[in-house]
Amino acid sequence: MKKYGMLCILCIVLNGYAQQNELSIFEALTEKTWKAEGNWGDGSKFKQEIIFTFSLDSTLVIAKSKGYIDKEQTVFGDRNHGIRKYNPNSNTIEFWEFDVFGSVTKGTVKAEGKNIYYTYAYGESTVTDLWEYVDANTYNYKVGDYQNGKWNQVYLSTQFNAEPILKAPFQFDHQSLVVTQLMKTGDFYRDVFGFEEIPHPEGKQGFRWFKMYGNSQLHLIKKEVADFKKNKSTHLCLATDDLESFIEKLMEKEITFYDWPGNLNSVSSRADGVKQIYIQDPEGYWIEINDAKH
Template identity: 65%
Template structure:
């Protein structure tokens, strides 16, 4: 905290008073994020995800405020990661990466906590509350409770206010502006699931569970004839049993999974006596793509082809 306060004191001539110290801490707080009481609650905050939120304004002492933040899920959707840009020099002429933040539900206190780490070595932490679709950050600084309020307007707009807030009233306002989401291209789809029609539900399901080691999850209606598997995050594979399938299992139509442990997976296949192939069809061979990615192909008991490669994913 000492480093960040030293930076802010050099930033404007007003930093030797208590009000300006509060501004220094407020600059560390980035955009609002989803609240995690449990994973199923995350869809309430989808308007924040996958977008870049931008705002500009001025603090009460006249210093400039400019910030943009992006959001993504981390650790199997149990936390939200926030990356923010802002001013990174005392003259407020250099603009770049300034903060990385974490939002996580704390089971011990039964509340959502946040942590903000800045490029100057500082850290700010506190509690997040929700009121409808509004998000409120509260944190202590030198005996004063500071509040950042994100007031929901629509899926691409939040009004933003920083100040002293108590008993449902603003005692003092240090900053007031609006965050707008940068326009997106297309519909910002997320991959949800792929379904395969199979005749050997038990054998094929066991292949995905035991050989590919995917986590099996229950069908929501517990209906017979289905086996569902979690791939990563909310992405899933659904097997549906049918008695007759008239479908040629061509290698060009395949499910693709990537892993950084491709060599270990190949050893696992060999130990299980399961054949794998390269793209031309050579048995127990690996394809080296021109972009450096290595890939193999295996078939499940129903004859569907699966590509396994070592492509990197962020």
């Protein structure tokens, strides 16, 4: 049983490595936004933007593309979500494209050097999309009937050019608050906002850590004296998709809330239309809750 178990683990590891290795042909496409424009053979316009990313375990390539989403070709928006996955049984890379119209395109992908070929059925025809490598930020792009290394007919010929995806230089990590009522204040954030309590990495006493969202955290630090003037302008702000339901929850728990001017149980509306309220935790720290979209 032990040998079998180790063999299973080894198979899983090797399988994951094989998938990652086969999908490495897409590495040059990631961390960029690829843009192309042109005209199909029938004169209709082509415009597309694509972003490629690897899944967390690197066994999938995820493609999100924008294009025209109306027959008149006047509305440009999210058009396709796609997946590329290595199939060890057939030793091929398979792909699926799900479009905004409810259609699914399925086919295979292969690489020849740095060139990438997609092959799939379209009606009664077999179509090939070619990403022909020019340089790190440029691919010639063709769509057509490609057989035995020859283009019998080209439906579209254009070029994809890349723009780097700009990342924020910093990511929000955590907010720390000094408190005198560690248990009461920690329970407040757990029960009112649903934050998940997580252990302090050193197991120290006098701390309560909470996961807010993603990797963002709230750290409460107990002190005998927390001498700090609580001003509403200094506050933690959290956004919710359902501010009305959150207000109902506050009322059920008999927690008072205020608008920005300080009116009891009132809601403020910012100039941009965002609605907001303010509450205080057991230590008196102010918290803004609004319905801003993220």
